[in-house]
Amino acid sequence: MALxxxxxxxxxxxxxxxxKTACYRLVMVVVSVTVAYLVVGDVxxxxxxxxxxxxxxxxxxxGYERLWDRIAWGV
Numbered sequence: 001m002a003l004x005x006x007x008x009x010x011x012x013x014x015x016x017x018x019x020k021t022a023c024y025r026l027v028m029v030v031v032s033v034t035v036a037y038l039v040v041g042d043v044x045x046x047x048x049x050x051x052x053x054x055x056x057x058x059x060x061x062x063g064y065e066r067l068w069d070r071i072a073w074g075v
Contacts, residue, residue: 036050
């Protein structure tokens with residue numbers, strides 16, 4: 001059996017995955033900035049930390065979601 005036989009079509013549309021990712025990351029930016037502020041005590045540093053870490057996490061999460069959407073195991 002070929003490897004392609006084990007790969008199924010995505011369950012959700014790419015656009016839905018992008019919207020889910022953006023909404024989740026927005027919530028996580030608020031959480032990250034709040035935690036960073038409590039640790040460093042400076043609003044500017046906290047916003048910088050929150051934004052940079054969440055840009056990286058957004059790209060990682062999107063790729064992770066797309067990968068798992070193609071795996072039929074457990075579905």
